[in-house]
Amino acid sequence: MRAALLIASGLTLTFTLAPAKEYLAIKGESTLAYVLIHPMHTVHGVNKDFECKVDLSPDTVTSKIRVSADVLKFDTGNSSRDSHAMEAVQSRKYPRVTFESTAIKPETDGYAVSGNLTFHGQTRPVSFHVTPKTTAKRIEITGSFDVKLSDFGVERPSLMFVRTQDKLTLKFDLFAAP
Amino acid sequence: MLKIAKPSHSLLALILLAIATGSAESVVAPPAADSAAAAGMADPLLPAILSPGEKLMWGEHGFMRAIGAYPLNEESREKELQLRRTMLTLHQLGGFITLASMVATAFAGQMIINGNESYERYKGPLAWSTVGLYFTTASLSLFSPPPVIRRPGWSSIQLHKTLAWVHFSGMIITPLLGTLIEDKHELRVFHQTTGYVTTAAFAGAMIAVTF
Numbered sequence A: 001m002r003a004a005l006l007i008a009s010g011l012t013l014t015f016t017l018a019p020a021k022e023y024l025a026i027k028g029e030s031t032l033a034y035v036l037i038h039p040m041h042t043v044h045g046v047n048k049d050f051e052c053k054v055d056l057s058p059d060t061v062t063s064k065i066r067v068s069a070d071v072l073k074f075d076t077g078n079s080s081r082d083s084h085a086m087e088a089v090q091s092r093k094y095p096r097v098t099f100e101s102t103a104i105k106p107e108t109d110g111y112a113v114s115g116n117l118t119f120h121g122q123t124r125p126v127s128f129h130v131t132p133k134t135t136a137k138r139i140e141i142t143g144s145f146d147v148k149l150s151d152f153g154v155e156r157p158s159l160m161f162v163r164t165q166d167k168l169t170l171k172f173d174l175f176a177a178p
Numbered sequence B: 001m002l003k004i005a006k007p008s009h010s011l012l013a014l015i016l017l018a019i020a021t022g023s024a025e026s027v028v029a030p031p032a033a034d035s036a037a038a039a040g041m042a043d044p045l046l047p048a049i050l051s052p053g054e055k056l057m058w059g060e061h062g063f064m065r066a067i068g069a070y071p072l073n074e075e076s077r078e079k080e081l082q083l084r085r086t087m088l089t090l091h092q093l094g095g096f097i098t099l100a101s102m103v104a105t106a107f108a109g110q111m112i113i114n115g116n117e118s119y120e121r122y123k124g125p126l127a128w129s130t131v132g133l134y135f136t137t138a139s140l141s142l143f144s145p146p147p148v149i150r151r152p153g154w155s156s157i158q159l160h161k162t163l164a165w166v167h168f169s170g171m172i173i174t175p176l177l178g179t180l181i182e183d184k185h186e187l188r189v190f191h192q193t194t195g196y197v198t199t200a201a202f203a204g205a206m207i208a209v210t211f
Helices: A002-016 A079-088 B009-021 B031-038 B052-058 B074-113 B117-142 B156-180 B185-208
Strands: A021-025 A031-038 A041-047 A051-056 A064-070 A096-107 A110-119 A122-134 A139-148 A167-177
Touching: A041 A079, A051 A139, A051 A167, A079 B074, A079 B156, A096 A122, A110 A139, B074 B117, B074 B185, B117 B156, B156 B185
Parallel strands: none
Antiparallel strands: A021 A051, A021 A167, A031 A041, A031 A167, A051 A064, A064 A096, A096 A110, A110 A122, A122 A139, A139 A167
């Protein structure tokens, strides 16, 4: 009986300590985007050149997701508008936006991810739902969440003396391979 | 008969300066990029593309550097970007005021053509107010510090700048024709046409930035 318990404990320990499998974002395919609404138009800024690392553990819930993006690489298709956005987020002072997960919990049709988002030099907790699709060679993680520019101390950009909405939607479509 | 004063030398100088520094974006590789890299900075202080006006005023050896008002460093660049935002906000405000003045001038001109000569006393002051407002507004954009980044490619801001060439030309030709029509009455139709085209291009340029 004791031997059986020892074996069982050993198996559990082996499972728990099984190394997480590291996946890196496939650049060019993965996209990180923001959506910002102004009464005259909706702005979509897309970044296809960012770092993302997913440490996928066998039990999934202890997995880690880390994302780091250069704010200068978000492109709305209008250089002048991008420059204005960079001024608002003080890109020279705070050149990167990062996310690091702190908890992943299974829920209907995916997982609830919680973590810390650092933007404009300020870190705030965020949580969102992701829908992962896993194949033998790669994983795809899609999702989106909203933040408030004011929560991160960012002054809302304006055009024709009208400011954008405070809400900024962050969307991601990550393709990651080992 | 329209009576419009002849353009002053200072106005012509401003026009020539505006032409010389134009808004067309020619590719000028900034030496600042190399110096920034040598200094170990994460990225260059100036964008890779500078317009001639920006290079003249804000380039590594530009006027503002030469007089020591804005040395090319990280701290100063941050202030420059705040100045840029202020100038471009005033540029937008100036645009609205200039358009109103332009429309009022065109209206007064049309009323005179329609035979209501009581508008003649308004037309000259309105026309020169428009010219002054226009070049003040234009200079706020032309001489503003360079943006954080500038990417090549077509966008609504390029349409705004393309239309700027049309209304800029119109703002030179229309007042000049205005000074000539007192002696050459047959030029009135050209003055009228260029006035309307200029107003339309100016309004179009304002609408373009909203897309």
